Amino acid sequence: MDSFLASLRGQLTLRGCVIGLIGCIVITASSVYTALKLGALPWPIVFAAIISLFFLRALGSRSLNEANVTHTIMSSGAMVAGGLAFTIPGAWMLGLADEISIPEILVVTLGGVALGLVCTGLLRRYFIEEARLEFPMGIAAAETLKAGSAGGKVGKKLFGTMGLAGLYTALKNFVPGIPAIFLGNVSIPGVAFGIYNSPMMLAVGFLVGTGAVVAWFAGAVFANFGIVVGGTAAGLWTTEAAGGIVSSLGMGLMMGCGFTVIAKNILPAGVRALRRALAERRGSAAGAAGADAAPALASAPRGVAGLAALLVAAAALALCLALGVHPLVSVAVVALTFITTAMSAQSVGQTGIDPMEIFGLIVLLLVAAFSATAQAALFLIAAFVAVACGLAGDVMNDFKAGHVLDTSPAAQMTGQAIGAVVGSFVAVAVVVLLLGAYGPDAFGVGKEFVAAQASVVATMVSGVPSVEAFVIGIVAGMVLQWAGLPAMMIGLGVYLPFYMSFTAFLGAMAKVAFDAMQKRRQAGLSPEQRGQRQADAQETGLVVASGVLGGESIVGVVLAMLAVLAA
Template structure:
């Protein structure tokens, strides 16, 4: 499809893309710190763009494509940042998020992701085209976007519901509880069950589906209903300090203490083995992608190409690469104060960045950006960087863990943006866009998101806390990936970790990998991704239950319409209304969480918005509210499924 001469990179499209990118990156930052997951933002942005530009007199398909391209940076930059940079707070290296440093890591890392992905476009999209499912879905939405009204109404309704529930929860007016939990002792057995009352997590579950929902909740059940009771019954005496802390504690508090001190590190071991396995399974694809990328770069520089095949010029890319890398080299030097260390750090970052952008792009082409295991890629980067830094700095270096995290943070941002860039370029390829204009727009969007990351993170950290719960912040944002990165780096550089639990987790991870390979060999539609199970082991059970319920709603919709064995494209169309409703729940709750953090920080009081006790209705009302929203999600997904439906899927 060719649209040569059609307006693309217009001023209004750029401004709208920046606004949406900033808003959606803030929402994804909250969601990622809260639940360890982010959502793709390109398709909701495309729907909003079509509606806004229509009000402004009408927009072309390529203008809308530019908007969704820039806005998609909202998920990629947020993921790159929240998976790594909070580790510097958790390690105690920073007391708050330093603006200039966060901007340099996120902004320059994102720009490197754009540059590294450019030579991969021709090989992965044109010559040996991968599926890029979200890119295809975005293109279909753009082509069928004559009537964006229904999609906007769904977004507005769901966003309002998510906002109201978040405002009524414990961090706001305290009308309903954040969690519904039941616990107790049955002899030595410590029983625990609970669920978070978050519409956003329900939406996340709908988007990821029942397979992932089963895997993550199974990981949590393993931790909370098997490992914690066993540890409490038979192994608590091996840690007298922990036993003393929970001697008179209620069952729920005792379970939380055992999980925090011991059991969650099984998730660390499973994630480590999962990250290594991910790279091993991609070894051939990685080499193939790199070779074809260089071949495509040489071919592109020697031939005259059409407008719809024109990438950023290679010579300017090389200049930009030097310009972007030099500030990072000086940043590393400011940390370690040794050029003999900062130069190898920079080289590791460049090599790992290009390699893992290739991996990320390939995975995005296979399974989509939302299922791209960027955290596994980052773990592998930190392990590799740590191995080199151990030789240069020694195991007792006080700065070694920080240096490894700094390398991993840049690579994580680059890999996340690179995979997302190729997804957007696939949509552009289908609708006839100009690649270099999309690449410029994604660079603008990524840097715009980087500008607001530090203030958003500081606001969330002050209002809610990040990392392990504290007396001041008992319901802090878990930041699971960043906590994992900090634990791994600290453990390698002189820190103390419960290595026995990590080893058990690694064994569990290996067993999960073996099970998944067996299911793959059988041709089973049900799979057990090791990183999904590891996240379940690592996070509180109550976060995983609503994700499972959301996935169950997805399955019920598919079964009702006989879609369980349908082609993926037909499923995409069927789920667009429900997915858009889910995206609205997530965005509404996340943005409200950021907004209500402002009066909390300004006043210094966590209860500044709380109503009098007579208005506190507890967990049962909260359960009823979330159940009603779940029914609404099912009805929207079911009733709105028509062949002509134009609402999108993330």
């Protein structure tokens, strides 16, 4: 125990916890809003790293490990928020809001957090040290901290853009005459054409990456102008039928991508890693094979292993009591969640993408196929799995950053647990807050909160509009992903309203223009000067885009709170 406590000293500090928890509350709340509003949730890990280092430096700390643990606390609630936002609102779309209580949502969320922490603790060494996966967001966070990018001018840029974006968001809400969609008066039957009046959406396009957004936009063009406009003009189907085809095809593409990632990359390595880790826990592994798979918890005090077992049992019991399902169903969900968290870690490590709602859907469909489980309980099961998988992706990114910076895994895991538990309460509170402020009819494609992933879950529970298009989408998604093409992003473009995809595309084009302008400015400089200018430009773009994203999403949550108070 002494060695365990020693590993926390200087890394998990009181000031770091205070800074991390304040940031965790803000980021978790804004992540719920972002996920529901945009149907996407960019990783907040780099943003959290910048904020953590900025405030710790202001308090006189120069420790990168302390900043790393602080940002671990700060970002840990975001993917918990994603797990809820990508699943639970689907129940509201089916009129089941009264059948899911706040305590049930909270119990399921905390259960998912507990299982996600245990699974990642078991598998940390394999995925981080042995498999040597890229974990691009974790590497980005480590490099951000190493560069010390949260100093004076950077802090002004960050908070300045956050303030401007927040002010503009408030003006949109209170000043009449500012349209929600520019060019929205352009009428194309079946196509939601226009430019979304959302700086946050532009920032998403800027941050995600040009190649990924181009694939996203290509899917949108194909769906809206190929299937809807072209197919309707050719007399193949009506505009209404085209909408069902497009939504079914988009869901199929995303699910096909998920299946292929599982079959090709995740399942073989994930299952082997899980078996080796559990064998090591039983003391049956030996020699080099045992060393390769040694889990992070192996070197922890024996009481930690007992706590892990207790958390697993508590998660299973929580499912059983909160959902009213058969104990065997609860045990099966817990077992499947162990597997899906390994899949999630593998996916994030290889692609930087965590399709947490796809994993929730897989478990949901398996449960529905073999048991008579109520629809409301199915949504809670999907949320349980999605929260665990979302947290697993975040934990592994943080562990990768810690591995680069030589941060104590024990300090990071402790910080992650603190932030995830607090984030659970915040995420549930904001989800309930938005439901109370806007009502269940505000959630769904084309409504106030697009909630694209939750809409997919709802559709799968209630029935697919076009089974043929859905099957074609699954096959196409599997083929595209197997060929190395971004099927998930293409499917997202097919599924989302065109104006959202178009706006994200404009954000990506702004990134192309920004890079071209910086390249012209660097012409004639020495290699050393060019490298420094390029690093400064990348930092500026990241900070400004992150500030825009954070400013609008935070003010969005504040506006929702005001709406509740005024009701």
